[in-house]
Amino acid sequence: MSANNEKRNTYYETIIKRGYSRRDFMKFSTYMAAFMGLENSMVGQIAQSLENTPRLPVIWEHYQECTCCSESFIRSNHPIVADIILDRISLDYSLTLMAASGHQAEAAKAETMKKYYGEYILCVEGSIPLGDDGNYCCIAGKSAKETFLEAAAGAKAIIAWGSCASNGCVQAAKPNPTEATPIHKIVKNKPIIRVPGCPPIGEVMAGVIMHVVAFGRLPELDRLGRPKAFYGKRVHDTCYRRPYYDAGLFAETFDDDNAKKGYCLYKLGCKGPMTYNACASMKWNNGVSFPIQSGHGCIGCSEEEFWDNGPFYERTTKVPGFAVESNADTVGKVAAGVLAGGIALHAIGANISKRKELMKRIKSDKKNEQDIDS
Amino acid sequence: MANRIVVDPITRIEGHLRIEAEIKDGVIVDAFSSSTMVRGIESIVKGRDPRDVWAFVQRTCGVCTTVHALTSVRAVEDALGIAIPPNAEMVRNIMEGALYMHDHAVHFYHLHALDWVDIVNALKADPKKTSEIAQSISSWPKSSIGYFSDVQKRVQKFVESGQLGIFANGYWGHSQMKLPAEVNLLAVAHYLEALEWQKEIVKVHTIFGGKNPHPNYLVGGMACAINSDGAGGLNVERLMHVEKLLKEGKEFIDKVYIPDLLAIASFYKDWGGIGKGIGNYMSYGDFPTNGYADLSSFKFQQGIILNNDLSKVHDVDHRSTEEIEEFVNNSWYDNYAEGKDKGRHPWEGETNIKYTGPKPPYEHLNVEEAYSFIKTPRWKGMPMEVGPLARLLVGYGRGNEEIQGAVNGALSHLNVPVAALFSTLGRTAARGIETQLVANWTLEFFDTLMTNIKNGDERMANTESWEPSSWPKEAKGVGFCEAPRGALAHWIKIKDEKTENYQLVVPSTWNASPRDPKGQRSAYEEALIGTPVADPNLPLEIIRTIHSFDPCLACAVHLYDEHGNHISQVQNISSCDS
Numbered sequence: 001m002s003a004n005n006e007k008r009n010t011y012y013e014t015i016i017k018r019g020y021s022r023r024d025f026m027k028f029s030t031y032m033a034a035f036m037g038l039e040n041s042m043v044g045q046i047a048q049s050l051e052n053t054p055r056l057p058v059i060w061e062h063y064q065e066c067t068c069c070s071e072s073f074i075r076s077n078h079p080i081v082a083d084i085i086l087d088r089i090s091l092d093y094s095l096t097l098m099a100a101s102g103h104q105a106e107a108a109k110a111e112t113m114k115k116y117y118g119e120y121i122l123c124v125e126g127s128i129p130l131g132d133d134g135n136y137c138c139i140a141g142k143s144a145k146e147t148f149l150e151a152a153a154g155a156k157a158i159i160a161w162g163s164c165a166s167n168g169c170v171q172a173a174k175p176n177p178t179e180a181t182p183i184h185k186i187v188k189n190k191p192i193i194r195v196p197g198c199p200p201i202g203e204v205m206a207g208v209i210m211h212v213v214a215f216g217r218l219p220e221l222d223r224l225g226r227p228k229a230f231y232g233k234r235v236h237d238t239c240y241r242r243p244y245y246d247a248g249l250f251a252e253t254f255d256d257d258n259a260k261k262g263y264c265l266y267k268l269g270c271k272g273p274m275t276y277n278a279c280a281s282m283k284w285n286n287g288v289s290f291p292i293q294s295g296h297g298c299i300g301c302s303e304e305e306f307w308d309n310g311p312f313y314e315r316t317t318k319v320p321g322f323a324v325e326s327n328a329d330t331v332g333k334v335a336a337g338v339l340a341g342g343i344a345l346h347a348i349g350a351n352i353s354k355r356k357e358l359m360k361r362i363k364s365d366k367k368n369e370q371d372i373d374s
Numbered sequence: 375m376a377n378r379i380v381v382d383p384i385t386r387i388e389g390h391l392r393i394e395a396e397i398k399d400g401v402i403v404d405a406f407s408s409s410t411m412v413r414g415i416e417s418i419v420k421g422r423d424p425r426d427v428w429a430f431v432q433r434t435c436g437v438c439t440t441v442h443a444l445t446s447v448r449a450v451e452d453a454l455g456i457a458i459p460p461n462a463e464m465v466r467n468i469m470e471g472a473l474y475m476h477d478h479a480v481h482f483y484h485l486h487a488l489d490w491v492d493i494v495n496a497l498k499a500d501p502k503k504t505s506e507i508a509q510s511i512s513s514w515p516k517s518s519i520g521y522f523s524d525v526q527k528r529v530q531k532f533v534e535s536g537q538l539g540i541f542a543n544g545y546w547g548h549s550q551m552k553l554p555a556e557v558n559l560l561a562v563a564h565y566l567e568a569l570e571w572q573k574e575i576v577k578v579h580t581i582f583g584g585k586n587p588h589p590n591y592l593v594g595g596m597a598c599a600i601n602s603d604g605a606g607g608l609n610v611e612r613l614m615h616v617e618k619l620l621k622e623g624k625e626f627i628d629k630v631y632i633p634d635l636l637a638i639a640s641f642y643k644d645w646g647g648i649g650k651g652i653g654n655y656m657s658y659g660d661f662p663t664n665g666y667a668d669l670s671s672f673k674f675q676q677g678i679i680l681n682n683d684l685s686k687v688h689d690v691d692h693r694s695t696e697e698i699e700e701f702v703n704n705s706w707y708d709n710y711a712e713g714k715d716k717g718r719h720p721w722e723g724e725t726n727i728k729y730t731g732p733k734p735p736y737e738h739l740n741v742e743e744a745y746s747f748i749k750t751p752r753w754k755g756m757p758m759e760v761g762p763l764a765r766l767l768v769g770y771g772r773g774n775e776e777i778q779g780a781v782n783g784a785l786s787h788l789n790v791p792v793a794a795l796f797s798t799l800g801r802t803a804a805r806g807i808e809t810q811l812v813a814n815w816t817l818e819f820f821d822t823l824m825t826n827i828k829n830g831d832e833r834m835a836n837t838e839s840w841e842p843s844s845w846p847k848e849a850k851g852v853g854f855c856e857a858p859r860g861a862l863a864h865w866i867k868i869k870d871e872k873t874e875n876y877q878l879v880v881p882s883t884w885n886a887s888p889r890d891p892k893g894q895r896s897a898y899e900e901a902l903i904g905t906p907v908a909d910p911n912l913p914l915e916i917i918r919t920i921h922s923f924d925p926c927l928a929c930a931v932h933l934y935d936e937h938g939n940h941i942s943q944v945q946n947i948s949s950c951d952s
Contacts, residue, residue, distance in 0.1 A: 262606020
């Protein structure tokens with residue numbers, strides 16, 4: 001084998017060489033279409049795209065980060081990461097996984113940047129520190145900014161993994177001592193897909209890459225550059241605890257009776273109402289759970305400046321500039337009012353001894369309502 | 375004349391690490407370890423709500439995700455005098471146990487194995503012989519001839535594609551690769567299996583903490599309320615899911631990881647005499663079973679061993695200003711007011727970044743002056759090695775029969791003396807041995823949790839001191855744990871309901887730090903001394919020893935000659951005509 005081999009196998013060739021039949025290949029294309037939520041008429045297009053596309057070269061850089069994005073990526077269930085890196089992309093540079101170190105690692109990257117100029121996808125994990133001339137993050141003796149600009153120049157498109165590359169994340173929280181900067185503020189002339197989250201969900205990361213691989217084009221993005229398929233809805237709007245919010249039923253403290261019943265965590269600081277992400281719909285680690293299901297409010301990790309929008313355990317209405325919530329609050333208040341009314345009607349038919357208890361409950365519900373308004 | 379070798383980036387680690395080593399007559403005579411990235415998280419958490427800090431500092435590391443969150447909530451609970459409910463203690467232990475299983479297995483297969491396993495050579499293997507070897511060392515079911523033959527075909531096609539991806543420019547065909555082709559094939563198959571397995575065991579974190587990486591923690595306990603008769607919290611379905619994951623995890627550790635580790639180690643026994651290190655080992659202890667305040671209930675014991683002397687174990691006290699200190703004499707931070715050569719206890723620590731290194735792009739660091747973003751911690755002025763080996767040695771020295779049995783069993787299996795533990799091989803073996811212990815303990819923690827619930831205790835959080843108005847005006851605390859990579863502690867000072875000061879001293883700070891004012895080397899630097907390097911252009915041996923510590927910072931190694939000139943890469947050894 002030779003790294004200088006000019007020939008790259010297409011998916012179709014790879015699959016046939018692995019002993020699968022043409023029929024298997026078409027089945028796979030149908031599966032991919034279903035996975036992408038497409039009409040049957042698109043199957044042919046996917047098959048053709050897979051048949052004729054060699055494995056996409058990918059360079060994955062690490063700057064100011066904690067490697068949670070790489071870790072999340074290898075958690076993907078569909079496709080699994082072994083299939084992605086062996087069959088679907090060519091991950092030519094990744095500090096986390098690559099065998100070579102030092103000069104050998106840098107040489108592998110240089111070769112891909114040269115050979116596939118204009119064709120490779122650049123993935124970035126981490127923010128770039130601009131403070132003190134970029135001295136705060138150096139790799140192979142070069143500053144993060146310098147290596148990023150070099151790699152970006154020949155990239156077909158750039159994927160900003162996680163909140164670090166998309167928004168700056170924890171190191172950009174006040175006072176941002178290293179001037180940690182998201183990549184879209186450094187490179188302007190390239191398509192950039194922002195995939196925020198700390199980290200993003202593994203299947204979302206795999207999904208973004210597979211979109212590019214299977215369709216040969218970037219996913220449709222919202223005005224902030226995020227794929228609409230995964231960042232189109234608020235966590236609050238897809239949350240299974242939303243009916244409790246609407247009914248005005250809230251956990252008051254952690255581990256109280258209401259928390260045990262799985263009531264809404266809004267009053268414990270849940271940032272679901274201001275967070276766009278797929279956590280509540282896709283859930284984490286192949287659908288096992290997500291923060292709210294496991295009893296902790298959303299901390300809003302896919303939103304810009306979420307570290308400074310806290311404290312995490314304070315209700316979002318107290319956060320300055322959070323306008324959306326006044327609407328959500330109104331919804332909760334109206335619903336809570338209806339519930340209190342229902343209890344009042346029921347009280348008429350109840351005997352006197354129960355009446356006191358019911359009045360107490362009505363009062364507490366009203367208090368609940370006032371709390372929401374406060 | 376010594377040659378200076380630079381390796382930067384060192385890959386298959388977390389973070390940015392650079393090693394510069396001087397080589398004379400094919401052996402390393404001096405070494406310098408440097409971290410070249412900084413974020414300033416300690417200064418970012420100042421002034422914040424102490425209950426929020428776990429989430430900030432958790433982002434120190436997404437590989438050993440959870441340990442900084444755990445250590446942080448322990449520090450705040452210590453400062454405020456909060457005792458957590460027994461169920462929360464067990465859930466935290468189970469999550470940490472699951473992390474050990476995940477982190478150590480991923481380290482072995484995906485971060486460390488490619489230093490010992492020649493993937494390309496696996497193409498020459500006879501799958502029938504690989505199958506025989508697999509069945510002779512384990513009852514793991516995926517061991518047929520057809521299975522290994524399929525793996526080999528898959529690798530063959532991958533190699534033939536010409537796009538080698540993460541395997542490009544690896545150390546294939548290196549003279550120090552010693553495994554037979556059949557064992558290489560076995561390891562490649564399990565590299566791929568482990569990659570698929572690892573995404574399962576972390577679901578334990580998802581159930582209790584809502585996601586992985588970076589599950590949620592809570593000051594005072596855990597947020598995952600128990601409700602044995604409801605759909606709103608942890609009920610029997612959720613708990614049975616955890617039990618299944620833990621049992622499957624243990625099976626993989628017992629039947630794949632440990633047999634592979636012993637099989638591969640048996641071909642590299644010479645590494646039991648390489649990478650010796652400083653001989654001082656420290657463990658803070660972890661896995662409490664009767665409350666965090668009761669050190670005697672910990673599964674891993676606390677203690678310090680000096681000069682490889684297992685007959686005497688010293689105690690460690692995080693609160694004493696006479697014991698743990700951090701120095702910045704060789705680090706890119708402002709010196710303390712009291713002088714360049716003075717250390718500070720972490721409660722009084724500062725983190726004021728001041729880069730004085732060379733301006734990038736640079737060829738080498740000026741190691742005569744500050745050369746790293748890592749500070750230099752010392753215990754009573756002495757450097758300490760932390761990690762799996764330190765934990766096992768402290769347990770061994772303390773007379774812990776379970777640990778002694780596990781260690782002696784591995785030594786006799788490999789037929790090597792106790793002295794072989796103090797080495798690169800010893801560190802890698804210790805990591806596997808303790809994974810097996812922790813996998814067993816984690817099932818014990820799960821049983822305890824189930825018994826508590828059966829007995830009617832469904833408490834998961836102590837919220838008595840939740841409201842900041844209930845706190846004293848000033849408080850300080852220390853949280854510690856045994857992270858997979860070693861002794862980890864956070865020191866917090868709280869004033870007027872806010873975080874006044876926060877300092878982390880992490881395992882890689884102990885192991886990877888630059889030298890102290892007395893010129894004493896830390897563990898990475900010391901362990902490299904005496905390591906033979908067969909080919910300075912392909913410093914595989916440096917990477918083996920550095921990876922045996924499982925560094926938590928991304929590294930890089932470049933090669934330079936004695937004048938600081940870059941040695942060019944000789945050839946592309948990934949080229950292979952086989």
